[in-house]
Amino acid sequence: MTITAIAFDLDGTLVDSVQDLARAANAMRAEMGLPALDPATVESYVGDGAASLVARTLRDSHAAEFSGSEDEKRAMELFNSHYRAGLTIATKFYPRVQEVLHTLHERGVPLAIVTNKPERFTLPLLRELGVFEHFDAVISGDTASDKKPSAAPILLAAERLGVPVEGLLMVGDSKNDILAGRNAGCPVVAVSYGYGEVESLGADAVIHDFRDLLEFIDSGL
């Protein structure tokens, strides 16, 4: 397998954003007269984009999906404004992410972000963390025709990077990332430290430390 480019998931893979997501969700809940949720509960609701996160944190239920009710619309507006005002208060890169991104960028490997987070958060977050310039394509949850687990955002990333999708490695922390990679026909590496349980989902490799990505890539480049 020859890897010519890499697409990274964002939340749970490059950055731990749970504290800021939980703060925004709880600020929304407080304004709606609801008690706070603990960050671990909010973490379990992350992965399918902001609308799902808002519906789930509003109802405190994994089964909740955004239906467009007046309550949900108000919750969405509140969440959006609180999260946009504090995208990187506590959000941090996981260990060794910056050094590996820098190494890959220096080597000239085309890099993309493929996240379910909406553009209005993804773009300023990458800028605030100082890594926006490392990426040749940024595909957010509302950039392509559909979100992960659809293949659409990965196919769009490959098109924008100008590489065949078979050589684009998808790196992610959740079932959605692995399924999207499989649906797109590209190799997949899962990280074990993120928000999803990935050990038995059929990724080509599961890594526990971000630096192990270099070894995986060097075996295929």
Ligand SMILES: O=C(O)COP(=O)(O)O
């Ligand atoms: O915003 C989300 O729900 C998850 O985002 P991710 O695709 O970067 O993990």
Ligand SMILES: [Mg+2]
């Ligand atoms: Mg993720």
